[in-house]
Amino acid sequence: MKLRFENVAFTYPSGVRALDGIDLSIGAGELVAIVGENGAGKTTLVKMLNGLLHPTSGIVWVGAWNTADHSTAELAARVGFLFQNPDEQLFERSAEREVAFGPRNLGFSERKTRERTRKALKRVGLLAKAQVNPYDMMPFERKLLALASTLAMDPPVLVLDEPSVGQDAAGRARIGRILRNLHRMGKTILLISHDLDFCAEHAKRAVVMAKGCILADGPAHTVFGQADLLRQAAVFPPQIVRLAQALKMPASPLTVGQFVSAYSKERRKGKRAN
């Protein structure tokens, strides 16, 4: 499902201008990273996709829907959210009930709801904790539980706000696998993150935001290589990109694997030249 922001501006009631004329189109099935400093407007921008906020001016399209004409409940069937702070979206007394809430609300039968719930809990590795109260879980588990709730609704668009925060390497790898899987299924995914190593591993396209504007938008390997531009958004290039640049490699690898093969290719070339 396509997304489009048409000259979108937003000013908070306090007078803080959070977004300033954003134009952005996301194609169906794209996995786009949105990066930038705290307060750049990333979360404000995506909250418009399910009507939690409405633009002060401009139009936000979710598929063929203008978000101004649809309720948050309607939009929730199209756009699933993983909030930065999972506590904003958890309220049931067991993990299972928490995850079942979405599909049940969408009108699925009890059997189908149960099936989806179990599957989503399994995907995030929490099936064994189905009966545990979310508030007895550790913060990283609550994040995974919130992700399961989103997955259970199976929306065509997913917005993941800092999914890898607070996760250890194993949790990060798990979330990475889920992302790749969703991408393969053709979901449209917006990944908001300060973890550029993680973004570089998964996103093909990157949008850089600062002070309510878009500073850059393009292929990840181009955008993540521009240290000066990223600096304006309080972000550093991914570790592996910095290493490739420090070694003045002509290739622009985004992952450790890409770096090592580019490096080995160069060494072979170097040896032949000698």
Next chain:
Amino acid sequence: MIELRNFSYRYPNQTRPALAGIQLKIPKGQFCGVVGANGAGKSTLCYALSGFVPHFYRGDVSGILRIGGREIAQTTLGILAGEIGLVFQDPFNQISGARFSVREEVAFGLENLGLARRKIETRVSEVLGLMRLAAIADRSPFELSGGQQQRVAIASILAMQPKVLVLDEPTSQLDPHGTAEVFEALDEITRDRETTVVIVEHKLEWLAEFADRVVVLDAGRVVMDGPARKVLADDGLKKLGIGRTQYSEAAASAQKKRLFRRSGILPITLKQARAFFK
């Protein structure tokens, strides 16, 4: 100095101990990182070092935990608060809820310590500058973004100038420049070798850059402990669910592919990686 001798702790109604037989000596002025998989006991260690275990969280404690000669179990939280500062994982838990501006929030702890008005004002403005909060000093702590709240939480603790600073993932919501600033500020604080920093952090890249030492927890036990340079390069971190920096991973992978004959310790920082691959 911080000293844990055979320290164990179990939360109420839990069968497994959260910390088991911890032996640690952290000298004054050290910048000590703590890493471990989720659920390894890192936050519990922070609670123990700051006295929340056993004074707030009940449960079973055994062994000894001393900081600067004081036995934590025998010292009240009121006294500890003046000497040990804890920055919580969730900044929301830190904010008092009793103050209406960032400036007042940062002053709150100092007022409770009974400092003179003048002194409070000086320290508050110093810390607001250091944590780049001056521009939002008059905003309500509740109207801030997660990252801004995290800065306020750190500032409130820094203002109290504790001898021991314990931080539980203090940069989780900060942008990369904000993270760099926090680490630089902590580095500055430990430079005089008077203040001790113990920090739980998943961002290994920053520990690699700044920590003197890294302690690795697994299932409540210390399973590795040594200079950051050595611990963070260790191959065993992967099995413990912790991982390594991309610099170490790239070097390990290149070695495995026999692009190098040289063995020895892997790079953990950009500078070391550049030298390694050159």
